[in-house]
Amino acid sequence: MARQIIQTGARFGRLVCLGERRIGNHGSEYLFQCDCGKQRRMLASNVSAKRSRSCGCARYRIDLVGRQFGRLTVVARDARPGSFWFCRCTCGNIRSIGSVTLQSGNTRSCGCLKLDVCRARAATLWNNVKGEDRSDPRWVLWSGARKRAKERGLPFDLLKSDIVIPSTCPVLGIRLEPNVGKRTHHHNSPTLDRVIPEHGYVLSNVRVISHRANAIKRDASIDELERVIQYMRTNGAS
Numbered sequence: 091m092a093r094q095i096i097q098t099g100a101r102f103g104r105l106v107c108l109g110e111r112r113i114g115n116h117g118s119e120y121l122f123q124c125d126c127g128k129q130r131r132m133l134a135s136n137v138s139a140k141r142s143r144s145c146g147c148a149r150y151r152i153d154l155v156g157r158q159f160g161r162l163t164v165v166a167r168d169a170r171p172g173s174f175w176f177c178r179c180t181c182g183n184i185r186s187i188g189s190v191t192l193q194s195g196n197t198r199s200c201g202c203l204k205l206d207v208c209r210a211r212a213a214t215l216w217n218n219v220k221g222e223d224r225s226d227p228r229w230v231l232w233s234g235a236r237k238r239a240k241e242r243g244l245p246f247d248l249l250k251s252d253i254v255i256p257s258t259c260p261v262l263g264i265r266l267e268p269n270v271g272k273r274t275h276h277h278n279s280p281t282l283d284r285v286i287p288e289h290g291y292v293l294s295n296v297r298v299i300s301h302r303a304n305a306i307k308r309d310a311s312i313d314e315l316e317r318v319i320q321y322m323r324t325n326g327a328s
Contacts, residue, residue, distance in 0.1 A: 094118050094134035103143030105132075154189065160198025162187070211247050227268035227280065228253040231298070235282050235291045245290035252293050255280045259300035261307075266300060277302035 094117065098109040102122075108129065110121040118134040124145035136142040154164040154175050161180040168174035173189040179200035191197040232250045239246035258265055259278070266280045275281065279301040282291065289295040310318075 094138055096120050096134050096137065102137045103140070104147070105137060105142070105144060107137075152189065154192065159192045159195070161203060162192070162197070162199060164192070208245070208247050211249075226250070227255060230268070231255075231280065231282050235296075239291045244284075244288075245292050247292050248296065253282070253296075253298065255298050259303055260297065261299050261303035264300055264302070266298075275301040283307065 096107045098107055100107045104125040105122040108121040108123055112119050116133055119131050120134055121129060121131050123129045124147060126147045128145040130145045132142050157164050162177040164175045165178050166176045168176055168186045174186045176184055177187050178184050179202060181202045183200040185200045187197050228250050231253055232248060235248060236246055255266060264278050267278050269276055269279045280298050281301045281304045283297045283299045283304050285295050285297060
């Protein structure tokens with residue numbers, strides 16, 4: 091592969107070549123001085139192809155003050171290392187947010203946008219409670235989850251239509267039999283499992299499994315379950 095030659099004094103963006111060529115593992119390298127005063131050794135191929143136009147300072151020279159990103163308005167640069175900006179949200183909160191997440195659109199509020207979406211969906215849930223068919227096993231699971239979420243202060247954004255009851259338990263493989271109108275659960279009654287308990291009853295965190303599987307999982311950690319299995323195997327249990 092041909093080695094690239096850059097003349098001393100040649101300018102590329104904010105970089106000026108100082109010479110001092112050397113051959114590295116990835117090709118020719120030269121020493122460059124940036125307009126900010128810093129000197130860095132860079133690959134000639136990157137500089138010639140305009141992939142490198144500064145020592146890295148150019149990314150911090152962009153001024154976002156006054157620009158709006160969703161609910162956020164940039165009010166000042168954060169003095170901490172990196173490219174961070176103080177942003178005022180329409181709700182009044184001020185947060186320090188990185189340039190990358192702002193300009194990519196990944197961050198559009200201080201966090202209130204997600205909360206408002208959840209509240210709007212929850213309002214729809216509460217408004218549609220009346221007139222529900224209480225003989226529908228999905229309604230039984232949904233209403234019970236809603237009650238527990240309210241009592242325990244857990245997140246809740248489920249609609250009845252979000253709940254799909256399979257014919258068999260995805261954990262134990264036993265046939266699921268809804269017990270609508272009965273006071274007690276049977277081992278094969280469908281129940282709503284919170285995969286990660288503290289995340290509450292949100293669509294991405296719930297699964298319908300049997301009461302038996304839920305009871306086994308409820309209070310035990312993975313390590314505890316593995317220890318019980320090891321104990322049973324060691325002592326010949328089947």
